[in-house]
Each structure stands twice: as C-alpha cells, then as structure tokens.
Amino acid sequence: MRNPVSFCKVLFMLMLCSAAHAQTVIPLWPKGAPGFEDRRNEPEQAKDYWVKNIHNPSLTVYRPPADKANGSAVVICPGGGHRLLVFNAEGVEPAKFYNSLGVTVFILKYRLGRDTLSPYKIDIHAKQDGYRAMRWVRSHAAEFAIDTNRIGMMGFSAGGEVVDMVAFSGWKGDQKADDPIDRANAKPNFIVQVYPGPGYVPESIPSDAPPAFLVAANDDACCSLPLIQLLQRYRDAKVPVEMHMYAKGDHAFNMGTNRKLKSINNWPQRLADWLEDSNILVPERKKVLH
Numbered sequence: 663m664r665n666p667v668s669f670c671k672v673l674f675m676l677m678l679c680s681a682a683h684a685q686t687v688i689p690l691w692p693k694g695a696p697g698f699e700d701r702r703n704e705p706e707q708a709k710d711y712w713v714k715n716i717h718n719p720s721l722t723v724y725r726p727p728a729d730k731a732n733g734s735a736v737v738i739c740p741g742g743g744h745r746l747l748v749f750n751a752e753g754v755e756p757a758k759f760y761n762s763l764g765v766t767v768f769i770l771k772y773r774l775g776r777d778t779l780s781p782y783k784i785d786i787h788a789k790q791d792g793y794r795a796m797r798w799v800r801s802h803a804a805e806f807a808i809d810t811n812r813i814g815m816m817g818f819s820a821g822g823e824v825v826d827m828v829a830f831s832g833w834k835g836d837q838k839a840d841d842p843i844d845r846a847n848a849k850p851n852f853i854v855q856v857y858p859g860p861g862y863v864p865e866s867i868p869s870d871a872p873p874a875f876l877v878a879a880n881d882d883a884c885c886s887l888p889l890i891q892l893l894q895r896y897r898d899a900k901v902p903v904e905m906h907m908y909a910k911g912d913h914a915f916n917m918g919t920n921r922k923l924k925s926i927n928n929w930p931q932r933l934a935d936w937l938e939d940s941n942i943l944v945p946e947r948k949k950v951l952h
Contacts (some may be wrong), residue, residue, distance in 0.1 A: 695719055696716065719772050719773055721769065742820055765931065784823070793893060818914075819856075829872055854877075867898075874892065879908045
C-alpha cells in the first residue's frame with residue numbers, strides 16, 4: 663500500500679521543482695496585438711518541439727542566476743518557416759546557454775504568416791512583433807537589471823528573417839505615441855544570425871548597424887547564401903562582423919547537439935568567445951584619463 667505521507671512529500675517536491683522552473687510570460691500588448699485584440703485569448707497549440715496558433719505575441723523570460731547575471735540581454739526569435747515556432751530547440755535551449763553566461767533572455771513568440779488560415783503577413787505583423795519586443799525589453803531594462811546598451815537579437819532560420827527586418831532600419835520610436843513603450847528605440851546592440859532565412863536580407867546595411875555574429879553550414883541549401891550576403895553587406899558598410907561557415911551540418915542544427923560533427927557540436931563556444939571579445943558579457947571598460 664502506498665504511504666500517503668511519503669506520496670505527499672514527493673508531490674510537494676515535484677510542485678516545488680515545477681515552480682522553480684516556471685518562466686514568466688509577458689504579452690507584448692496588454693490588450694492584444696493592435697487590430698487583433700479580439701483574438702488575444704485564443705489558445706496556442708503546442709506539441710513535442712513546436713508552438714503555433716499565436717494570436718497574442720509574447721516574451722518568455724529566462725533569467726540567469728543572480729550571481730551570474732551581468733546586465734546583458736537578448737531577444738531570441740525561433741525558426742519554423744513562419745508556420746510554427748521550434749520553441750524548445752531554438753528558444754529554450756539557447757536561453758539556457760545564454761543564462762549560463764549571465765545573459766537575460768526573452769524568447770519571442772511572434773505571429774506566424776504561414777500558419778493555417780493565418781490572417782497575418784510576415785513583413786507586417788512578425789516585423790511589428792520584433793520591433794515591439796525590442797522596445798519592450800529596453801523600456802523595462804531597469805526591472806531586470808539590464809544595460810540598455812547591451813541588448814541583442816538572435817534569430818534561427820525564419821526567426822533570422824524577423825531579425826533582418828528589425829536590425830537595420832526603423833529603430834526610432836514614435837515620440838508622440840500614447841504608449842511609452844512605442845517611444846523607445848528598437849535598435850539591437852548586437853545580432854546573432856543562425857542559418858537565417860533568405861526572405862529579408864537587405865540590399866545594404868547602414869554604417870551604424872549592430873555588430874553581427876553569423877553561423878551556418880555550407881551544405882544548407884536554404885540558408886547558407888543569406889549568410890554570405892549578410893557578410894558582404896557588413897564588409898561593404900565596414901561594420902564589425904564574424905562569420906562561421908561549417909562544411910557540413912545542413913539546416914536546423916540548432917545549438918549543435920543534434921549532429922555527430924565536432925565542429926557543429928562546439929559552435930556555441932564560438933558564440934561565447936565572440937560575446938566576450940565584443941564586450942557584451944562585460945561592459946567595455948572606460949579609458950582612465952591621466
């Protein structure tokens with residue numbers, strides 16, 4: 663016969679563990695996305711590795727341990743072809759990686775223009791969600807002990823297209839907006855593009871574009887060329903950029919754990935090195951004047 667006391671203790675411990683791992687989910691707009699407020703209460707669909715049917719775009723917050731937090735932050739845009747979001751492998755896993763480096767993470771659930779019967783357009787609504795995410799994080803930086811000069815964006819595949827739409831123009835907020843969040847600057851201080859999709863690579867980037875870390879595999883038929891194009895645009899603009907093009911790995915190698923290739927397994931370490939070398943993990947020391 664099951665010991666009721668022991669069973670209750672186990673259940674209590676499970677509840678504590680569940681609570682410890684619970685993450686805060688923040689809607690981008692309290693009343694719902696503009697023009698679609700009446701759909702904000704429609705439930706999302708989630709199964710296995712994906713999430714879809716997103717009508718109330720949001721940020722899921724992953725905070726690093728207090729003793730590791732260094733004031734930097736990143737908004738992660740998972741991929742999924744704008745049909746779904748690969749939320750675990752391209753959202754939660756990179757969030758845990760960043761947390762181990764002391765970075766606060768906000769995973770963006772953006773609206774999906776190719777979901778079944780979707781009323782959304784990629785270049786309007788996903789883009790709007792990307793801008794709003796950056797403005798929300800910058801507006802609430804003090805609440806999360808975030809340095810407003812060290813807030814980046816990371817995109818995987820289709821999420822990389824969201825980053826491309828946000829990272830190179832339209833940063834300035836509307837100073838006449840009623841919502842103070844809409845007055846904030848949306849410019850990322852750095853971007854990380856992981857096999858970004860081909861749809862929205864700009865013809866050129868401005869000279870004040872955010873520094874970039876780019877990674878893909880050469881045998882990725884979809885998304886190795888966009889990386890090369892971005893590299894050339896960065897070189898033309900003379901903006902700092904680092905690219906890693908691996909010989910093999912194909913598409914969707916995520917954080918490197920789903921491949922039997924040492925180079926792919928270890929690619930996140932290259933990102934960690936770049937973040938440190940770029941003074942993102944620790945603010946750049948001010949020069950002391952004598």
